[in-house]
Amino acid sequence: MWSIGELAERAGVTVKTVRFYSDGGLLPEGRRSAGGHRRYGPEALDRLRLIRSLRALDVPVTDVNRILDREDALEDVVADRLREVGSHLAALRWREAALRLIQDCAPHERAERLRLVGAVSSPPSTAALARFWRCWLPPRLPARVLSAVLERSVPQPPDDPSPAQVLAFARLHAFVTGDCLGGTTGCQPVVHRPDTGYRPAVLYDGLVEAFALAAPHLTAHRPPHEGEALDCFVDAHARASGAKDTPAFRRGLGRMLATEPRIDRYWQLTAELTGPSRPTAGACHDWLHTALDDRSARSAA
Template identity: 75%
Template sequence: MWSIGELAEHAGVTVKTVRFYSDRGLLPEAARSAGGHRRYGPEALDRLRLIRSLRTLDLPVPDVGRVLDREDALEDVIAGQLRELGSRMAALRWREAALHLLRDCAPEERADRLRLIGAVTAPPDTAALARFWRRWLPPRLPARLTSAILEHAVPQPPADPTPDQVLAFARLHAFVSGPCPRTGTAHWQPAAHRPDEGYRPAVLYEGLIEAYGLAAADIRGQRAPYEGEALDCFVDAYARSCGTRDTPAFRRVLSGQLAADPRIDHYWQLVAELTGPAAPTPGATHDWLHAALDARSTRPAA
């Protein structure tokens, strides 16, 4: 049996370290001497070395205890630490880009940019953007459909942002966090969102998601708006949502309605700055399809 000092010497640590782990139940003593001093068996040396190895990885003491108590706990502990480390690294990358943004801007811009950046956590989350869309969307959409819309409409912050992307997200956060117009004072939402217009929003949004997917390749290829399957799907979504058919007359009416509907162009502009040109935003896709509809609707009859 070893005394606490002998165990510390064999392990190459201080007595204080052995006592610390013993007091927290990580290093049980085998017995006590007649004078009440702690005594440890040889197996304590292997356990102490394992504890030190785990602590070298910055594992918290409670996690070390889990690993010591259960052999299969190490994998879960490692996975948890990797998630935490990833979050911390993302926060550091975001802070670094934010500091570059402040350092490199003109002095007269610094106060405004500092205010914008200060309102966003690091790493940022998208809860404010999701709340904005839940206010913007028509009420009582199926939860499944709402989730699909949010997946397309709410951009994820980049893991390794540039200073310009930090600024774009900060401005986007400020935009969606501003006051929302009060319902009943004006038509601040598209006609299809207003129940008195007779639309079935769930039918509309199901069709719009499909139409946006069909148009995506053309927009990425920078092809000019044209008649085709994507436009037909787009118009059909509006037609079916209000219980009518896709006709030339309906297309003319729809083109005028979309031109008069309220828009959130600033939101989509900031999203494009954040995500880059690789993936067209739903706003850009909607504009492309509307332009294709306009071209068809204004064409003289043969």
């Protein structure tokens, strides 16, 4: 049996450290000496070394206690720590890119960029973007459809961003939190308004599929053309409005889309953030709209 000083010396820690863990119930004591002094056996040294190893990994004392009480808790605690460390690293990488953005810009640009970057958390949150889409989309969309639209429309910030990507996200955040559309009243597309007879849930369910079909063509830099993606796009509008896919319907659809409110700035900034490998929903929509107009022009000719 060792005294508290002998245990501390063997473990390479201070007496204060041993006393702290003993008082916290993490370190078992053996029998006390005749004078009432603490005594520890070899199992205390093993446990103290384990505690030191966990604390060296910045595992909180409360989690150390969990691991000591339950051996199977180690895996969960390590997984939690990895997630937390990953979040810290992402925040640091974002801050580094933001600092480089400020450092490398012209002096007259710094005030604006500081304002933009300062409004975004590190690592950045996409909550404001999701709120924007929930306001822009028609109400009462089925959860499945809403989730699919948000997945395609809300870009995820990269884990290791470039300064240009930090700027794009900061501008995107400013866009969706500002008066980007002058208010939503009167700026909603026709298909969102309840008095037009459109069924938005049917429309957006079909648009998600149409955009997925169009995306490979954009990635391959193919010009807009007829095919499955365009047929799916037109069919979504036809089913949502209770109409049939006819040449006349396609011409009318092209005219309606040409007058709809647009959020091109959103899609431009999203493309700057995500890069060309993942076409935005806005780019897919424009590709399909152009294909529709080309098809209608050829039919008219």
